[in-house]
Amino acid sequence: MPEAGATPILDTMRDLPIGIFDSGLGGLTVAGEIMRALPDESIIYLGDTARCPYGPRSQNDVRRFVLQIGRWLSAREVKLIVVACNTATAAGLPLAQQAFDVPVIGVVEPGARAAVKATVNRRVGVIGTVGTIESGAYSQAARAIDAGVTVFSTPAPRFVDLVEQGLRLGEGTLEDLLSQMGSVYVRPAFYEMARDYLDPLKRSGVDTLVLGCTHFPLLETAIQQVMGSRVRLISSAEETAREVVETLTLRGHRAGPSATRTEVYATTGDPDEFGALGARIIGRGLGTVKHVDVAELEALFDHTMAERLREHEADETCG
Numbered sequence: 001m002p003e004a005g006a007t008p009i010l011d012t013m014r015d016l017p018i019g020i021f022d023s024g025l026g027g028l029t030v031a032g033e034i035m036r037a038l039p040d041e042s043i044i045y046l047g048d049t050a051r052c053p054y055g056p057r058s059q060n061d062v063r064r065f066v067l068q069i070g071r072w073l074s075a076r077e078v079k080l081i082v083v084a085c086n087t088a089t090a091a092g093l094p095l096a097q098q099a100f101d102v103p104v105i106g107v108v109e110p111g112a113r114a115a116v117k118a119t120v121n122r123r124v125g126v127i128g129t130v131g132t133i134e135s136g137a138y139s140q141a142a143r144a145i146d147a148g149v150t151v152f153s154t155p156a157p158r159f160v161d162l163v164e165q166g167l168r169l170g171e172g173t174l175e176d177l178l179s180q181m182g183s184v185y186v187r188p189a190f191y192e193m194a195r196d197y198l199d200p201l202k203r204s205g206v207d208t209l210v211l212g213c214t215h216f217p218l219l220e221t222a223i224q225q226v227m228g229s230r231v232r233l234i235s236s237a238e239e240t241a242r243e244v245v246e247t248l249t250l251r252g253h254r255a256g257p258s259a260t261r262t263e264v265y266a267t268t269g270d271p272d273e274f275g276a277l278g279a280r281i282i283g284r285g286l287g288t289v290k291h292v293d294v295a296e297l298e299a300l301f302d303h304t305m306a307e308r309l310r311e312h313e314a315d316e317t318c319g
Ligand code: DGL
Pocket: 022, 023, 024, 026, 027, 052, 053, 054, 055, 056, 084, 085, 086, 087, 088, 128, 129, 132, 160, 212, 213, 214, 215
């Protein structure tokens, strides 16, 4: 219910969509949680599939992408931006928060917060892309919440390829996909890879493991089998959705029920493929997926943005 005396500006804000982006399809797991938690909100989702994966790229490249996509979403008048990609959050969240007028929420802090709440022995493991792990973002976020927590992290880049293959080869909904991932990857090749990544974490005695990459929740069953049932797995999608709810509620910017609610999906890659694979994650059709040219995004990275990025990097170098 809109409050009595609410200003027209506030009412307009309520009707604006939430902008969400990821390097590709994985962020749809976060979008799905946000839509479950906030069924009245309109959303605009951009998957930068043409430039995926972000994981092996330099921080500088990923930051540029974050600024470009943030600007693309801002031009569509979103009321809040969710960086639904761990690598992009780790590299570019503070920069995006400085650059844009609306709140920008990432997935690292919510995941770290959930892990810190869940751990009993205060030993937390994190797996993610090379970019995410090398940035140290999860360790910093966890220690900012509880300085007594020890974080053990390992990059697990081959898990991303595995999920991509599974998405392309499997059939059915996300639930089907999850059970296929659970059974299809109970194979020697998966276990060998999983052991390489996960055995050191098991030896460190972690009781909680953060799935610090949008793709990894799709391997949850298999990872749980390797880690053992006593290790709690954390995916940040739900926690991130909770943070979006809290932010919009505190600002009085939550949408009410409306017949004009919209869902827009866009990709820099192939819209048909994005629609087909995305429908499996969301559990229903995405409608017509819009194509956005990478050149259109690159054109948004103007002199002001370049200057902002240079200043940010200079600040970082100075410590
Ligand atoms: N979306 C990325 C993340 O959560 C995984 C895929 C990529 O490397 O771009 O880190």
